[in-house]
Amino acid sequence: MRSQIPSLAATALTFSYLVVGQTTTDCNPLNSTCPSDTALGKTVTIDFTQGENSEFSADTGTTITYGTNGAEFIISSNGLAKTISTNSYIFFGKVSVALRAANGTGIVSSFVMESDDLDEIDWEWLGGYTTTVETNYFGKDNTTSYDRATSPTVSDPQDTFHIYTIDWTPASITWSIDSVLVRTLYYADALDGANYPQTPMRIKLGNWVGGAADESTGTVEWAGGYSDLTEAPFTMYVKNITIEDYTTNGTSYSYGDMTGSYESIIIENNSTSTNTSYSVGESVGTNSTSNASSTASSSNSSSSSVSVTSGGSSQPASFLLGLVGLGCAYLVL
Template sequence: MPSFLKFAAAALAVAAPLASAQTYTSCNPLDKTCPADAGSTESNLSFDFTQSGSLDKWTTTAGTVNTGPNGAEFTIDKRGDAPTIETDFYLFFGEISITMKAAHGTGIVSSLVFESDDLDEIDWEALGGNTGQIETNYFGKGDTSTYDRATWPVVSDPQDIWHTYKISWQKDALTWYVDGNAVRTLTYADAKDGSRYPQTPMRVRIGIWAGGDPSNAKGTIEWAGGETNYAGCPYTMYVKNVEIVNSNPAASYTYGDKSGSYQSIQMSGAAALSESSASETTTATSSSSSSSTEASTAATTLATTTHSSASAHTTAGSTTGSSSDASTTGSSSTGSSSGVSSGASSGSGSGSTSGSASSTGTGSGSSSGSGSGSSSTTAGSGSGSSSSSSASASPTFNAAASVAANYLGPLGLLALVSAFVQL
C-alpha cells in the first residue's frame, strides 16, 4: 500500500477520500523545468532528538512535533492529526538509519520515507496493530498501477522495543536493515530494468497518520489493520535519533533532462568548485610574480571587466561543464549568459565602470535554480541565472579573475607610483 505521503494532504482534510490520492510533488521535473533542489555539502549528518534544538535542518510540514527524553514525539490526539517533519535538504544516494518506537493503535501508521520531486519513493512503515512485522516498500516515478512491491520482515514488538531501521540507497542496489541485519535487497535491474528504481535526489520525511480513519477507502483501512478508534488517543511514535550519510554532497541538484535517471542529475556547489578555485588561485598567484607593468595592466583590465564567474556542475560525480553570469554588487555592471550549464548560480565582480558582458554556448533548454550556495565561491556577492542543456563542456570557473581584481589592483597602483618616482 502507498505510504502516508500519498494521503497526508487528505488526512488533514478528513472528509477527503484517500483511494485515488497520489504522492505529492510541487513541481515534477519530468513534466516541466523546476527550481534546483537544495542539497547539503555535509557528508554525514547526525540528529539526537533527545536534545533541544535537534530539529534544525528539519521542517514541520503538518501538526506539532516536540522533543523530549524519548526523542521526537509524533502524536495523534484527535481525528485529522498527521504530524510530519522533513529535511530542508535533499540527498543523492546514501544511507539513513532511524531508532524509533512505532505508535500503538489500530490503523495508525508510523512512517519513514524518502521522497523525490519526480515521485521516486522508499518506505519503512509500521502499523500500530501489527506487533510482529514492519513494511518495506518503494515506488518509481509515481507508478501506483500496482501495489505488489511491499515486503513484511519480522520485527519483535516495534511499538514497545527500540529498533534501528536503516536504508542503504545506492545507484545499483537498495537494502533495508533491521538492527543491523539486512532484511531485503532490491537491485536496479529488479525494478523494471531500472525504470522504476528510486534514483533521484530525495528528502527524508518522518510522520504518522491514521490509515484506519473511517473516511478512508476500504482497501486502505484493511491494509492499515482496521478502523482507528480515536477514543484510544493519544497515539505516539517516538524517534530517538536519525543518522544520514549523503554519498554526493552538493549545494544543489538539478535535473539535466526529463529522463529521471540518476545519470542526468547535475550537482553544483562548493565541493564541485573547490578544485577549480584552487587551480585558478594558483594561476593568479604565479601571475603576480610578473613585472609591475604587467600587474598594472592586468589590474586595469580586470577593473574594467563587468563580471567573471561560472559554476562547475557535476553529473553523478563527474564534471560536465559550466557557464553562468551574475548581477554583481559593488559595481554597476550587469550581464547574462547562456550555454551548457544548469541550476542556480551566483557570482561576483568588481570595477569602476559600467557595462555588460555575455557569453554564449551550444545547447538548448533552460532552467532557473533555487539551491543555495551553488557557485558562491568567488569574492564579492551576487545572484544570477543560467540557461541549460545536457551538452557537456569543460569547467570555466574563473577564480583567478576575482583574486587578481582584489590583490593585483593595489600592486598595479604601487608600480605606477614607483615608476613616477623613478622619473
C-alpha cells in the first residue's frame, strides 16, 4: 500500500530509495569474479537476551550491549552508527525479528537483507514517527525511480516489541507485522524481475543517524529532520531473530555469471555436485517456519523445488548445483 507517513516524511518519501541505495560491496559479482558466500543452509533462532551470538559479527566501531530486552543498539552523543551482520547468507528464506525501534528525530532503526550485487529488502523505522514503519526493496542498486517504499501503520513501535517478518521466494516478497500481511511484491511487478531481489543475502541489524549535520539534505528530509544528539541515548532493541534459509542443501553460494539472476547461482555442498532443474509451481522449503518469539534452533530438510509463479503467471526456474571454491564475500553498509 502507499505511504501514510505525515507532513515532511510524506513529501520526502521520494528520497528514501536514494538514501538506502547508497550501499557498497567489497566485490560486486556483476563486475568481477568474487569469492563464494558461506550458506546458512538451515533455520536458526537467536535469543539476544542471552548475549552475543556467533551467527553475527559487529561492524568496526560497533559495541552492542545485552540485557533483558536483548541486543541494545545505542546511539550516544557521538552519533556513531551501530550495526551487526550475519556471517552467512540465505538464498531465499524467511526472517522474523522481535524489535523495538529507537526514538529521536532523524534516528533510523533498520532490519536489512542485502546481497553482494546490492539486491536489498528493508524494514526501517524513523524515530520522529511513532505510528509507521517503512518497507522498501532494491534490485542491483537501481535508483532510476524513487517510488518503491510503503509505510504501513504499526502501534507504538518505539515502546512495544513487534514481530517484523520478511518472507522471500523467487515468486514474491511479503512483509508482515505480528503475522499480519502488510505488503506483497511479486517478481513480475519489479520491472518484470529486473528489479527483483533474487541473489544470496545476509541480514543486517542497525541504528544510525539519518539526521546528522553532515548528511545530505535529501537524507535528512527523508529521516524526518536533523537529530539533536544532546537528547541521546537513542536505543533500538532486538530481543530475538529467526532466520530460515530455504536452500538447505548447500554450504556456500557463488555467482555462475554476471547476470545477477537467481538461476545463475551455484550451490556448493559437501558431496558430489549435480545439475538440478527445479519444477515450476512447487514451493521453496519443506518445513514450517518458526516465529521470532521461539527460542529453539533447528535445521530444515532439503528443498527440492522452487515456486516462480508470479502475479498469476509462471516463470521458468532452474538452479545450478556445482562445485566451486570456498571463500567469503564482505559487504559494507
